Amino acid sequence: MAVKRPLDDTSHLYLVDGSGYIFRAYHALPPLTRSDGTPVGAVQGFCNMLWKLLEDLKGEDEPTHLAVIFDYSAKTFRNEIYDQYKAHRPEPPEDLVPQFALIREATMAFDLPCIEIEGYEADDIMATYARRAVEAGAKVTLASSDKDLMQLVNGQVTMLDPMKSKRFGPEEVKEKFGVYPDRVIDVQALAGDSVDNVPGVPGIGVKTAAQLIEEYGDLETLLERAGEIKQPKRREKLIENADNARISKRLVTLKDDVEGLPGMEAFGTRDPEAGKLLAFLKSMEFRTLTRRVEEALGAGPADTTGDATAEIDRSKYETVQTIEALEAWIAKAKQARVVAVDTETDALSATRAGLVGVSLAVAPNEACYIPLAHVGGDLADGGGRPQQIDFDDAIGRLKRLLEDEAVLKIGQNFKYDLAVLSRYGIDVRPYDDTMLLSYVQESGLHNHGMDELAEMLLEHRCISFKEVCGTGKSQRSFAQCALAPATEYAAEDADVTLRLHEILKPSLSARKLTQVYETLERPMPGVLAKMELAGIKVDVAQLSRLSSDFAQKMAESEEEAHKLAGTRFNLGSPKQIGEILFGQMELPGGKKTKGGAWSTDASVLEQLAAEGHDLPQALLRWRQFAKLKSTYSDALKEAINPDTGRVHTSFSLAATSTGRLSSSEPNLQNIPIRTEEGRKIREAFIAEEGHVLVAADYSQIELRLLAHIAGIDALKEAFKAGKDIHAMTASEMFGVAMEDMDPATRRKAKAINFGIIYGISAFGLAANLGIGRDEARQYIEAYFEKFPGIQDYMEEMKARCAFSGYVETLFGRRIHIPGIKDKNPSARQFAERQAINAPIQGSAADIIRRAMIRMDEALAEKGLKAKMLLQVHDELVFECPEDEAEDLIPLVQGVMGEAARPALELSVPLDVEAKAAKTWGQAH
Numbered sequence: 001m002a003v004k005r006p007l008d009d010t011s012h013l014y015l016v017d018g019s020g021y022i023f024r025a026y027h028a029l030p031p032l033t034r035s036d037g038t039p040v041g042a043v044q045g046f047c048n049m050l051w052k053l054l055e056d057l058k059g060e061d062e063p064t065h066l067a068v069i070f071d072y073s074a075k076t077f078r079n080e081i082y083d084q085y086k087a088h089r090p091e092p093p094e095d096l097v098p099q100f101a102l103i104r105e106a107t108m109a110f111d112l113p114c115i116e117i118e119g120y121e122a123d124d125i126m127a128t129y130a131r132r133a134v135e136a137g138a139k140v141t142l143a144s145s146d147k148d149l150m151q152l153v154n155g156q157v158t159m160l161d162p163m164k165s166k167r168f169g170p171e172e173v174k175e176k177f178g179v180y181p182d183r184v185i186d187v188q189a190l191a192g193d194s195v196d197n198v199p200g201v202p203g204i205g206v207k208t209a210a211q212l213i214e215e216y217g218d219l220e221t222l223l224e225r226a227g228e229i230k231q232p233k234r235r236e237k238l239i240e241n242a243d244n245a246r247i248s249k250r251l252v253t254l255k256d257d258v259e260g261l262p263g264m265e266a267f268g269t270r271d272p273e274a275g276k277l278l279a280f281l282k283s284m285e286f287r288t289l290t291r292r293v294e295e296a297l298g299a300g301p302a303d304t305t306g307d308a309t310a311e312i313d314r315s316k317y318e319t320v321q322t323i324e325a326l327e328a329w330i331a332k333a334k335q336a337r338v339v340a341v342d343t344e345t346d347a348l349s350a351t352r353a354g355l356v357g358v359s360l361a362v363a364p365n366e367a368c369y370i371p372l373a374h375v376g377g378d379l380a381d382g383g384g385r386p387q388q389i390d391f392d393d394a395i396g397r398l399k400r401l402l403e404d405e406a407v408l409k410i411g412q413n414f415k416y417d418l419a420v421l422s423r424y425g426i427d428v429r430p431y432d433d434t435m436l437l438s439y440v441q442e443s444g445l446h447n448h449g450m451d452e453l454a455e456m457l458l459e460h461r462c463i464s465f466k467e468v469c470g471t472g473k474s475q476r477s478f479a480q481c482a483l484a485p486a487t488e489y490a491a492e493d494a495d496v497t498l499r500l501h502e503i504l505k506p507s508l509s510a511r512k513l514t515q516v517y518e519t520l521e522r523p524m525p526g527v528l529a530k531m532e533l534a535g536i537k538v539d540v541a542q543l544s545r546l547s548s549d550f551a552q553k554m555a556e557s558e559e560e561a562h563k564l565a566g567t568r569f570n571l572g573s574p575k576q577i578g579e580i581l582f583g584q585m586e587l588p589g590g591k592k593t594k595g596g597a598w599s600t601d602a603s604v605l606e607q608l609a610a611e612g613h614d615l616p617q618a619l620l621r622w623r624q625f626a627k628l629k630s631t632y633s634d635a636l637k638e639a640i641n642p643d644t645g646r647v648h649t650s651f652s653l654a655a656t657s658t659g660r661l662s663s664s665e666p667n668l669q670n671i672p673i674r675t676e677e678g679r680k681i682r683e684a685f686i687a688e689e690g691h692v693l694v695a696a697d698y699s700q701i702e703l704r705l706l707a708h709i710a711g712i713d714a715l716k717e718a719f720k721a722g723k724d725i726h727a728m729t730a731s732e733m734f735g736v737a738m739e740d741m742d743p744a745t746r747r748k749a750k751a752i753n754f755g756i757i758y759g760i761s762a763f764g765l766a767a768n769l770g771i772g773r774d775e776a777r778q779y780i781e782a783y784f785e786k787f788p789g790i791q792d793y794m795e796e797m798k799a800r801c802a803f804s805g806y807v808e809t810l811f812g813r814r815i816h817i818p819g820i821k822d823k824n825p826s827a828r829q830f831a832e833r834q835a836i837n838a839p840i841q842g843s844a845a846d847i848i849r850r851a852m853i854r855m856d857e858a859l860a861e862k863g864l865k866a867k868m869l870l871q872v873h874d875e876l877v878f879e880c881p882e883d884e885a886e887d888l889i890p891l892v893q894g895v896m897g898e899a900a901r902p903a904l905e906l907s908v909p910l911d912v913e914a915k916a917a918k919t920w921g922q923a924h
Contacts, residue, residue: 178210
């Protein structure tokens with residue numbers, strides 16, 4: 001327990017807002033579970049914050065007394081004053097509730113008093129202790145970010161926001177509230193608090209409240225003289241809400257005479273008892289903090305050999321420059337049965353990069369770098385090349401290790417390394433990917449790159465590439481780097497990857513996500529590496545013709561825009577466009593950005609175009625042709641690999657929260673398919689001589705999945721019967737027989753069908769169809785009336801997400817949506833639309849992944865030479881000899897159509913349309 005020590009004028013009491021720490025810790029960190037499945041993320045954050053505070057306070061301003069104060073429960077004496085007090089606060093998250101007791105255990109493990117009392121908030125307890133301490137002559141620091149405590153600040157009481165390391169005295173309080181601490185409660189009484197449901201006076205914020213209190217002195221005087229206020233609305237509000245203001249003042253005033261509290265003499269500080277604290281931290285499996293505490297309290301350090309959180313020591317890394325040394329490392333890896341692998345290359349594209357070296361790690365701080373193609377730097381012989389193992393000899397020996405089925409290989413974003421090594425004849429297997437281990441557990445919460453994961457899970461900052469190779473004009477290729485820094489950089493990558501694996505792999509089973517990782521993620525790097533290496537051929541002449549055509553259409557649109565504007569201007573300048581549209585032409589709907597310029601993004605122009613304004617239509621056409629030219633017809637020519645004569649896109653596995661793939665350099669996911677120009681781009685993708693391209697596309701897969709998930713019998717029956725789903729929807733909604741359906745009515749139904757999947761609003765549907773918002777709202781209401789299960793599904797997904805913070809696909813993939821409880825209505829509504837769409841889009845992404853994973857084996861069983869080249873949303877593109885097309889099409893349709901089974905038996909069929917042609921465009 002803490003030391004008993006009376007308070008006097010030499011004492012300094014610290015009161016820690018434990019409840020504030022809990023919620024700050026919970027929201028600051030991603031979810032974390034102990035190996036037994038117990039959620040402990042908030043406990044870890046709380047312990048880290050408390051330890052940091054204790055360490056930071058050592059020195060001149062060290063506390064002599066310290067206690068941690070908690071709220072006892074949600075109900076307090078304030079609910080008797082105003083029964084709606086904190087009525088709108090949601091229940092604490094499900095995974096936080098079991099952590100409350102653990103956090104109190106943590107406080108006691110730190111040998112700190114843990115104070116709470118029924119009927120009062122932590123702030124009231126802190127107010128009472130602060131008053132008593134000041135009366136004893138002591139200084140007081142309130143460790144909290146809660147603005148309500150600022151009313152307690154005075155010459156002897158200050159506030160400390162530990163996260164920002166900022167202290168608040170009377171002057172800092174005045175800077176925040178506009179008044180000194182003794183008038184803070186008056187300002188709060190007027191402004192109210194929407195979070196705590198303190199009513200205040202509507203329409204009066206903190207700034208106005210401070211001005212009024214400064215002018216009238218205090219709340220009661222202001223209310224008595226409210227009739228003197230010149231502004232009519234403000235005067236009326238104050239008179240009408242005087243009672244609310246008085247009630248609010250009672251609610252925000254902290255009670256400083258709470259009875260039944262332990263005496264402060266028991267708060268005397270000392271170092272925590274090492275055995276008790278370390279036992280708790282180890283039971284929670286907080287390895288990094290355990291090591292820190294051991295070192296600080298002289299209780300070790302414990303043996304951290306093999307500990308993923310052991311401090312990284314780059315001096316222990318080895319540069320491997322002889323066959324004997326390489327064989328020794330290969331033997332270590334085989335003995336360990338696990339090895340982290342990372343490649344260093346001279347380019348970012350896996351299809352063009354030359355292999356410069358390979359790093360291996362078999363345990364924390366036990367890592368090496370094997371240089372293979374360095375051409376300069378230290379240790380160079382007379383020819384300017386450092387000592388290295390013969391390239392082919394090293395590759396041969398590494399091949400035996402990396403293809404050894406008994407040794408698990410671990411990589412970070414391993415697809416790149418698999419593709420690079422494949423070009424040297426190495427087929428790496430089996431493997432794990434730490435990027436995907438993180439992605440499958442915390443998709444949507446953060447990025448999954450190695451540097452970010454290292455900082456988050458290991459609290460370690462990795463060496464950056466520019467620190468080793470420089471930047472700008474002085475940047476060298478990795479092959480030109482000296483071996484000493486190259487070894488530190490490369491071996492660290494392997495070391496960190498191994499450590500991340502030791503942390504991330506065990507938590508899969510605790511979170512019940514092993515099957516998701518094994519069936520949807522783990523096989524994908526190998527599948528995509530093969531596709532990227534295969535590439536696809538493009539017709540250079542066709543691309544050149546398209547570039548000329550788009551340039552001509554840009555010029556025509558530019559001339560039209562100049563004529564409509566009555567002046568020449570730069571169509572690529574948002575500033576000039578804004579000045580013409582909203583300044584000169586005074587078109588409606590103009591909004592300025594934070595920088596003061598008019599907003600001219602696509603949504604603004606599309607809205608104006610939908611309203612019939614000619615100039616925005618011309619601008620949109622110009623932008624469309626400019627994008628097609630720069631992003632596709634020009635870029636695709638530049639992307640051709642001179643060695644293969646083909647374009648090799650790079651697929652990203654962890655770039656979207658839903659499991660959808662993305663592609664870059666070049667991006668082939670966003671080629672517009674519904675426009676004539678977009679189809680012309682696809683015409684430029686061609687098959688090799690004697691071959692054809694086969695495009696296989698799921699038909700309306702997201703609508704089918706919606707019908708299944710939401711249980712919409714009418715839609716399910718229509719899909720089973722092979723009906724035109726959009727015509728059927730139009731018939732249901734508008735009472736038109738399907739045989740009499742006109743294209744315009746069907747188009748409306750199609751827009752609603754697809755819009756509903758994305759949680760479309762009346763505003764969005766109105767823009768899509770070029771109709772009024774009221775009419776669009778009526779369409780949506782009619783849709784929900786005909787298919788009530790869809791609205792039930794939407795509400796259920798929003799509620800589920802608000803409760804747990806994530807939604808799930810049909811296959812168990814979790815998609816976290818952090819903004820679901822955002823205080824900003826537009827941000828929250830966007831998150832709700834995500835919650836509606838993510839299970840559908842994510843399930844579609846999972847299904848096509850399952851098809852891709854099975855495709856190689858299916859092709860091999862049939863003895864086909866076909867190769868899978870591209871995945872674009874719901875479509876797969878293959879290349880095969882012409883005489884194989886008749887066999888390939890039914891095979892691909894079968895694999896894709898059955899991809900959900902056996903894991904899932906869908907209540908709707910998955911139809912797959914497939915066609916063979918010489919070009920991608922013709923295959924549609």
